[in-house]
Every structure is written in structure tokens, then in C-alpha cells.
Amino acid sequence: DQQVKQNSPSLSVQEGRISILNCDYTNSMFDYFLWYKKYPAEGPTFLISISSIKDKNEDGRFTVFLNKSAKHLSLHIVPSQPGDSAVYFCAIQRNSGYALNFGKGTSLLVTP
Amino acid sequence: NAGVTQTPKFRVLKTGQSMTLLCAQDMNHEYMYWYRQDPGMGLRLIHYSVGEGTTAKGEVPDGYNVSRLKKQNFLLGLESAAPSQTSVYFCASSYSGLNEQFFGPGTRLTVL
Numbered sequence: 001d002q003q004v005k006q007n008s009p010s011l012s013v014q015e016g017r018i019s020i021l022n023c024d025y026t027n028s029m030f031d032y033f034l035w036y037k038k039y040p041a042e043g044p045t046f047l048i049s050i051s052s053i054k055d056k057n058e059d060g061r062f063t064v065f066l067n068k069s070a071k072h073l074s075l076h077i078v079p080s081q082p083g084d085s086a087v088y089f090c091a092i093q094r095n096s097g098y099a100l101n102f103g104k105g106t107s108l109l110v111t112p
Numbered sequence: 113n114a115g116v117t118q119t120p121k122f123r124v125l126k127t128g129q130s131m132t133l134l135c136a137q138d139m140n141h142e143y144m145y146w147y148r149q150d151p152g153m154g155l156r157l158i159h160y161s162v163g164e165g166t167t168a169k170g171e172v173p174d175g176y177n178v179s180r181l182k183k184q185n186f187l188l189g190l191e192s193a194a195p196s197q198t199s200v201y202f203c204a205s206s207y208s209g210l211n212e213q214f215f216g217p218g219t220r221l222t223v224l
Contacts, residue, residue, distance in 0.1 A: 004154070032210060043116070043202050043215030044155070089154060098143060098162065098209040099170055102154030 003027055004092055006103035013110050019077040021106050023090030026071065032093040033066060034100070035075045037086045044089060048075070080110045114138055116216035118203050124222045125193045133188040133219050135203030143206045144186040145170075145213060146178060148199040155202060161186055162209065193223045 005024045013019045021035075031052045036044035050057040050064045050073075057064050063076045073092075077084055087107045091100040116137045125131055135144065142163050147155040157170030161180040175197060177189045186205075190197060200220050204213040 009152075034212060036215075041217070043204075043217050045215065046212040049212060091154075093210070098145075098160055099157045100155070100213060102156070104152060104154045 002103075003030075004090055004101050004103040006090055006106050008106050009104070010107040010109070013080045013108065015082055015110055015112050016079045019075075019080045019084065019108055019110065021075040021077075021088050021090075021108065023073040023075075023103055024071060025073070025092050025101075028068070028071065030092040030094055030101075033064070033073050034091045034093070035062075035064060036089045036091060036102075038089060038105070039086050047088075077108075080108075082110050082112055084108060085110050116203055116205055116214050118201075118216040118219050120219060121217070122220050124224065125190075126224055127194060129193050129223075130189070130191050131193065131221075132190075133201055133203075133221075135186045135188070135205075135216060136184055137186075137203075137205040137214070138184065139205060139207075139214065140183070141205035141207050141214075142183070143209055143213075144180065145204040145206075146176070146186065146188045147202045147204065148172065149202060149218075150199050158188065158201075193221075195223050197221065198223045 034049040035047040038044040065074045087105045089105045090103040145160040146158040159178040164183040203216040206213045
């Protein structure tokens, strides 16, 4: 049973606009939430994270929002750039464990 | 500073053959992980290690063995490869169990 769901396999956005990637999780015991970015033929690279005690974390063009009551996580990229085109994975972790539970990923395409 | 490296990058095996995938990190991280990624799926944890000489099972450990004889290296072994083990394998490391994980570039394995 998948604990992390990214229901949009793909997303296309125009350059300069906002990209919003979504992630839902099923278990309220998770404490740490991360987004990874992956280019083809490369390993995932860490993008941004948020702990369960916060509802927002911002790093430059990237902002992650956490809605614990809805068990929902989102990543906002503003403004979107063509170099942001990649697969984005949501990952979640329990405070007491080591394993990251990954979603299936959303492929973002930013068009000029 | 190479980060996390994996060898080999590609490999084709016949059913029943064995092989070892090598992961090395130069960041002095305590924690190391092996994941596999299948088409349309997120990454799934195979085995992990919380320090030199220790290993533990992840979500999908069957058919794999691991060893962590040196802090900087984490080996993943397939004793008798099966077509179901055709996948891309990623190694990762982290400073602690709650920090972000740094990933290697992956090994693409095909079992015929």
C-alpha cells in the first residue's frame, strides 16, 4: 500500500509562471518531508525539506507547503525556468527511522 | 570531492549469474542506503547501514545481500540474478538518519 502519492504523472508550465507539484500521504506519523529533483541518467538531488512542526519553508524560487490536517504537501516553483524541467519526487520520513518513502514522481516540463 | 560514486554504470547479466555493485562516498557519512527504481515507480529501499559493520533490511531486501566493511563503501550483491531484478540501482548516504540523503548517479542493470 503506497504511503506517498503523487497523483499527477506530468505537468507542463510556461517559463515565468508558477509550477505547483502536489503530494499526499496516508500516515500522520511522518515527521520530515523532502523534495528531490531528478534529471535523466542522474541520481536524485535534494531540493528542499520541511519538518512537521512547520507549515512553510522557502528557499529562493522554491517553497514547500505542508498541510498536516489534509496530509498534503506541495512544492511551488516561482518563476519556473526551462532548467527546472525534471522529475520531482516527494519523500517522507519518520522521525524515528531512516528510510525515505518516495512517491512515483511528477515529470515537470517548463516550456519557453 | 566526488560525493557518492557507483560502479559499474551499466551491466547486463544472464539469469543465475552473480555480481556486486560498489558504492563509495567521501563525505564521511555514517548512513548508507541502496534503493532500486523501476519504471513508473518511486525509489524503494533495499538495504541500509547505520555505520561500519552494520546492515539492515529495507522494504524490498529479498534476493540481495549487502556489506559495509569500511565506512566509505557499501556493497550490494546479487547471488543469483533474476529478470525481476532488472532495475536502476541508486546508492545514497547521509550524515545522520534525519538529514537529506545524497545520491549516486545510479547503475542500470538488465537481467536476461
